[in-house]
Amino acid sequence: xxxxxxxxxxxxxxxxxxxxxxxxxxxxxxxxxxxxxxxxxxxxxxxxxxxxxxxxxxxxxxxxxxxxxxxxxxxxxxxxxxxxxxxxxxxxxxxxxxxxxxxxxxxxxxxxxxxxxxxxxxxxxxxxxxxxxxxxxxxxxxxxxxxxxxxxxxxxxxxxxxxxxxxxxxxxxxxxxxxxx
Amino acid sequence: xxxxxxxxxxxxxxxxxxxxxxxxxxxxxxxxxxxxxxxxxxxxxxxxxxxxxxxxxxxxxxxxxxxxxxxxxxxxxxxxxxxxxxxxxxxxxxxxxxxxxxxxxxxxxxxxxxxxxxxxxxxxxxxxxxxxxxxxxxxxxxxxxxxxxxxxxxxxxxxxxxxxxxxxxxxxxxxxxxxxxxxxxxxxxxxxxxxxx
Numbered sequence: 083x084x085x086x087x088x089x090x091x092x093x094x095x096x097x098x099x100x101x102x103x104x105x106x107x108x109x110x111x112x113x114x115x116x117x118x119x120x121x122x123x124x125x126x127x128x129x130x131x132x133x134x135x136x137x138x139x140x141x142x143x144x145x146x147x148x149x150x151x152x153x154x155x156x157x158x159x160x161x162x163x164x165x166x167x168x169x170x171x172x173x174x175x176x177x178x179x180x181x182x183x184x185x186x187x188x189x190x191x192x193x194x195x196x197x198x199x200x201x202x203x204x205x206x207x208x209x210x211x212x213x214x215x216x217x218x219x220x221x222x223x224x225x226x227x228x229x230x231x232x233x234x235x236x237x238x239x240x241x242x243x244x245x246x247x248x249x250x251x252x253x254x255x256x257x258x259x260x261x262x263x
Numbered sequence: 264x265x266x267x268x269x270x271x272x273x274x275x276x277x278x279x280x281x282x283x284x285x286x287x288x289x290x291x292x293x294x295x296x297x298x299x300x301x302x303x304x305x306x307x308x309x310x311x312x313x314x315x316x317x318x319x320x321x322x323x324x325x326x327x328x329x330x331x332x333x334x335x336x337x338x339x340x341x342x343x344x345x346x347x348x349x350x351x352x353x354x355x356x357x358x359x360x361x362x363x364x365x366x367x368x369x370x371x372x373x374x375x376x377x378x379x380x381x382x383x384x385x386x387x388x389x390x391x392x393x394x395x396x397x398x399x400x401x402x403x404x405x406x407x408x409x410x411x412x413x414x415x416x417x418x419x420x421x422x423x424x425x426x427x428x429x430x431x432x433x434x435x436x437x438x439x440x441x442x443x444x445x446x447x448x449x450x451x452x453x454x455x456x457x458x459x460x
Contacts, residue, residue, distance in 0.1 A: 106329070107321075107323075107325035107329060108326075110322075110325050111317075111322045112318060115406065118406055119317065119407070119409060120310075120314075123314075127303070130301070131298045134301050135298045176411055179395075179411045180409075180411050181414075183410055183414030184410055184414030184415075184417070186418065187414040187419075188418060191418035192421075200419055201429060201436065211392055211394070212394070216384075216387065219369065219387045219390075220372075220375070220384065222370070222373045222375070223383050225375065225383045228380075229380045229384065234384075236385075237384055237388045240388060244443055247440075248440040251440060252432075260422075260424050
């Protein structure tokens with residue numbers, strides 16, 4: 083009898099555990115969506131609305147069209163974003179990258195920027211990723227203060243090279259992407 | 264009944280267009296509200312288009328990670344700490360990928376604690392550079408910064424193309440880039456540590 087009892091308890095526990103985990107996962111994801119994703123969607127929607135209805139879109143388009151639809155233009159964007167003094171300022175929350183990404187998306191949607199440039203553009207707007215977060219990120223990895231002292235400039239200088247390099251790699255990887263034959 | 268016609272001030276004009284001072288005000292008001300109507304349309308399309316899939320995907324992956332247990336990847340962290348050329352891809356491609364996938368931003372960087380000090384900045388650089396390329400296929404890793412990818416992807420969708428090609432290429436190029444970034448930052452860190460000592 084006790085063997086059956088134990089079995090029932092065991093099954094009940096593990097099923098309860100799985101269901102509880104799934105439920106908690108659902109709660110977590112809805113929480114993330116409400117706190118992080120929807121507010122940003124609201125903000126981005128306002129910006130897109132502003133761009134689409136007012137004339138702002140036209141001069142942004144003029145500015146971006148020249149720079150975002152050629153390889154040298156994208157390289158210039160990536161170099162600017164990777165400058166060690168600027169990159170930590172552009173980093174926080176990836177807000178700048180998200181806004182610029184959205185602006186580029188609008189222009190790609192209108193056909194002002196060729197679709198195949200979406201891939202290199204994703205890298206061109208983002209060489210500063212995490213540059214604001216280096217000391218915290220290293221502390222999360224339990225780094226010594228001396229490592230942080232060396233690590234911050236090391237990452238920032240590395241970006242100056244790998245930022246533009248990533249654009250070049252993405253540019254060559256974008257051949258055949260959304261191109262009509 | 265069409266609910267759009269209920270939206271404030273934007274009802275179809277059935278009388279003469281207002282003119283004069285008040286007319287200018289009225290036109291201005293209509294232009295003003297047009298911005299937010301357009302924004303609202305975009306908002307609704309984002310909510311309807313991305314959110315349902317995102318919530319379900321987030322739930323599935325969160326549950327998977329919880330059931331497996333994040334502590335399982337610690338062995339990988341220990342393996343990545345080994346010196347030697349063949350552990351480079353593990354340290355700067357596999358480990359960042361797995362830690363960003365399982366632990367997500369920002370807890371992924373805690374995996375650095377298994378590495379010796381001289382690899383830590385390089386691993387951070389590598390891992391943090393991967394929190395966006397992964398978004399195309401696994402948005403659960405960094406939902407707060409989704410629009411780095413979704414912003415541009417929306418343009419592609421508008422053109423009527425599929426996103427699979429872009430998402431896969433973004434992920435693959437991202438892997439190559441974080442690998443190069445890891446190696447270069449490791450070299451720079453080594454130089455600077457030598458100079459400091």
